[in-house]
Amino acid sequence: GDSVTQMEGPVTLSEEAFLTINCTYTATGYPSLFWYVQYPGEGLQLLLKATKADDKGSNKGFEATYRKETTSFHLEKGSVQVSDSAVYFCALSDRGDSNYQLIWGAGTKLIIKP
Amino acid sequence: EPEVTQTPSHQVTQMGQEVILRCVPISNHLYFYWYRQILGQKVEFLVSFYNNEISEKSEIFDDQFSVERPDGSNFTLKIRSTKLEDSAMYFCASSEARAGNYGYTFGSGTRLTVV
Numbered sequence: 001g002d003s004v005t006q007m008e009g010p011v012t013l014s015e016e017a018f019l020t021i022n023c024t025y026t027a028t029g030y031p032s033l034f035w036y037v038q039y040p041g042e043g044l045q046l047l048l049k050a051t052k053a054d055d056k057g058s059n060k061g062f063e064a065t066y067r068k069e070t071t072s073f074h075l076e077k078g079s080v081q082v083s084d085s086a087v088y089f090c091a092l093s094d095r096g097d098s099n100y101q102l103i104w105g106a107g108t109k110l111i112i113k114p
Numbered sequence: 115e116p117e118v119t120q121t122p123s124h125q126v127t128q129m130g131q132e133v134i135l136r137c138v139p140i141s142n143h144l145y146f147y148w149y150r151q152i153l154g155q156k157v158e159f160l161v162s163f164y165n166n167e168i169s170e171k172s173e174i175f176d177d178q179f180s181v182e183r184p185d186g187s188n189f190t191l192k193i194r195s196t197k198l199e200d201s202a203m204y205f206c207a208s209s210e211a212r213a214g215n216y217g218y219t220f221g222s223g224t225r226l227t228v229v
Contacts, residue, residue, distance in 0.1 A: 032217070034217050036220075042222060043205060043220050043221055043222035043223045044157070044205060044207075044220040044223075045220070046217045046218070046219070046220075049217050089157060091157075093217075101147070101159040101162060101170060101172070102149075102157075102159065102217075102218065103159075104156055104157040104158075105156075106155075106156050107156070107157075
């Protein structure tokens with residue numbers, strides 16, 4: 001079945017450092033890919049998405065490119081801030097005939113130190 | 115910006131009791147979902163709902179669980195006889211179309227604690 005694998009956390013960086021959180025997937029169809037963010041004590045917010053190969057999703061300085069050849073959707077940010085500290089989830093939705101659900105990665109906790 | 119609203123934000127219940135978690139999806143959305151997240155673990159799909167019926171459900175969504183859209187705005191999750199292992203954060207979500215096109219809008223969650 002479909003699955004999402006994320007790098008394990010926590011990831012600890014200093015402010016202004018470059019961030020990469022790896023995400024790879026397996027899917028039988030043509031998935032859409034998502035990054036969600038969960039700030040401490042809050043719900044799940046859609047950060048960015050990409051619906052087809054080579055699409056780049058971007059939001060709030062974060063980017064991720066849908067790479068079909070490597071089945072990856074790595075999250076990047078050039079200069080992180082303390083306020084980016086959160087748990088980041090990679091997810092996919094396989095646009096099969098009856099698949100309505102999101103398949104989630106385990107989440108990666110990001111800690112940014114001043 | 116439109117929001118998905120969940121109530122209550124935190125519910126404590128005794129084992130064996132029934133609980134109802136409430137959600138108000140975004141008004142023009144057609145697809146509704148419940149997910150849960152046990153503390154420190156993955157987000158897990160429970161159920162999707164479209165056109166007044168369940169579209170898909172996971173193995174977690176057994177006979178103890180039910181969903182309902184009692185009127186034009188609310189979407190509820192009922193757990194008939196809660197168990198300790200039902201303690202989790204429960205998230206409601208809605209979308210205009212299948213998640214593959216747009217992703218979801220999630221509510222802020224209900225933290226259910228079964229004691």
